[in-house]
Amino acid sequence: MLVELGLAACLVVRVIDGDSLSVRCDPGAQLVQVRIAAIDAPELNQPAGQDAKRVLMKLTHGRTVQLDCLKRDRYRRALCALSTQAQGDIGLAMVRKGMAWCFSRYLHEQPAGWRQRCERAQQLAQQAAHGLWRDP
Numbered sequence: 147m148l149v150e151l152g153l154a155a156c157l158v159v160r161v162i163d164g165d166s167l168s169v170r171c172d173p174g175a176q177l178v179q180v181r182i183a184a185i186d187a188p189e190l191n192q193p194a195g196q197d198a199k200r201v202l203m204k205l206t207h208g209r210t211v212q213l214d215c216l217k218r219d220r221y222r223r224a225l226c227a228l229s230t231q232a233q234g235d236i237g238l239a240m241v242r243k244g245m246a247w248c249f250s251r252y253l254h255e256q257p258a259g260w261r262q263r264c265e266r267a268q269q270l271a272q273q274a275a276h277g278l279w280r281d282p
Contacts, residue, residue, distance in 0.1 A: 154213045156180075158206040163190050164198025164245055166223065167206060169213070179223040183216055184255065184264065185237040187246040194278035198245040201277075205233050205240075216255065235260075241267040244277025 156169035164187025228236040240246035
């Protein structure tokens, strides 16, 4: 099972929506539900929700991701920063592509540099009308 806090390299086996996925950290081990920390994406039944899921699948499905898990949420999902060698920080990639936004309620839990990068990525996605920012 996933280490409660800290780092782990895990295989993404299922993308649930634009900010949640299931990973396997050890062969034969149970799946672990993960939510990407400090971002939020539309629900599947909301505008751009299916698009956000598709983009997250392209970035992560079947790939090994590095998790840096901070805590668990009220649904017992691990709240983690995700990264890959190819894409870097997955949360920031989703915001840059306009498929998620910075989750202001939890930004204070992130390092200042990350908060600034997230806010800047969101601003640029909005200005360029990427993804969910196409809709008024």
